[in-house]
């Protein structure tokens with residue numbers, strides 16, 4: 111059991127923490143270490159595996175930190191290269207708290223995207239680990255262990271702003287590791303977890319040159335990462351107010367919406383509704399076309415981008431719709447009523463959206479109704495076929511005096527896997543015939559009244575054909 115005394119945050123003198131203190135690398139700069147990389151490094155420095163660190167230390171620390179009470183670190187805590195530790199959601203805050211308590215280090219939230227969670231909406235993280243091999247090589251050249259930058263985890267960042275080449279998803283270049291699999295692997299950011307090569311030197315990858323736009327975005331994001339502590343301390347509402355001031359000329363907002371690929375209604379809602387948030391990518395696009403500095407905008411200050419060049423074209427380009435030929439739409443809908451084509455199919459064929467079709471109200475309704483009937487008929491036919499297959503198998507087995515089991519049914523030719531409908535119906539027939547040893551198959555809970563009635567009828571037919579000696583059980587569900 112751990113000593114409670116270390117939990118105090120403003121300790122007056124040196125206190126005991128279960129782990130000795132290490133600071134995140136690159137603190138306060140655009141190259142700040144990600145919390146996941148920091149966590150892996152803390153484990154490594156203590157000669158613990160990441161799993162040991164969680165199981166042997168952090169799980170004991172949690173009960174001592176009041177805001178974490180009731181939190182349990184689930185089994186998938188490191189999934190997607192530590193997404194939970196970085197994303198900025200409530201779980202990220204818990205990771206910051208538990209690591210702060212275990213290491214005695216404050217300010218770890220600057221290694222996560224917590225600061226942005228109040229300012230923007232949307233998922234900011236790339237799904238997996240990405241690295242700049244040249245940055246890792248420079249780490250090694252300095253005689254330090256390479257580490258994972260928070261910047262590299264941002265979805266909006268596709269290249270290294272310093273080396274102007276695309277980030278890569280590292281894979282081991284030495285092929286399948288036969289031994290040391292799973293348990294002996296090194297888990298450290300910037301180190302190959304298959305062969306242990308520091309800086310992923312086993313990974314041969316041609317660095318490809320990034321475009322001007324990509325580098326511009328990466329540099330904006332890099333300066334933003336360096337400013338995360340200041341962003342965290344500033345009021346999120348100041349951001350839309352800034353843009354509102356920026357667009358106070360008549361027509362300026364419409365113009366901004368057009369150029370940045372935003373919807374005017376989304377922009378005005380963002381400015382007028384205190385709870386509305388703009389997506390991070392949209393904000394970055396606005397900075398791009400207006401030549402604004404993202405890091406200061408997020409702090410509520412309107413400043414020109416420190417990056418020369420521009421304007422930078424938005425990454426999110428709105429789909430341009432061709433003018434709609436409503437005569438053709440009407441004719442296609444009339445055809446669809448007869449042919450049974452669905453509205454989705456018509457929309458795809460004519461390259462228009464569903465809303466355009468829906469403007470032809472009455473025809474649209476007819477097509478929907480025809481589709482519904484067609485789907486219903488197809489479903490009825492599938493059900494009848496499945497009941498028929500199960501009933502035929504049950505009858506044959508009963509006549510042969512063999513137990514009505516799925517295995518026997520397959521032996522006489524019923525083609526159905528245990529998870530499929532005919533197999534489930536066969537189980538229902540057995541239950542209906544009086545077998546109390548069988549549990550309802552999972553599919554039974556999704557069967558509607560009409561199908562249950564069909565099965566009930568099949569049970570009666572099987573029972574009658576075989577003499578029906580047994581007591582029948584009602585087929586109930588739930």
Ligand SMILES: [Zn+2]
Pocket residue numbers: 242243244245246270271272273274
């Ligand atoms: Zn680099």
Ligand SMILES: [Zn+2]
Pocket residue numbers: 281282283284302303304305306307312313
């Ligand atoms: Zn390797």
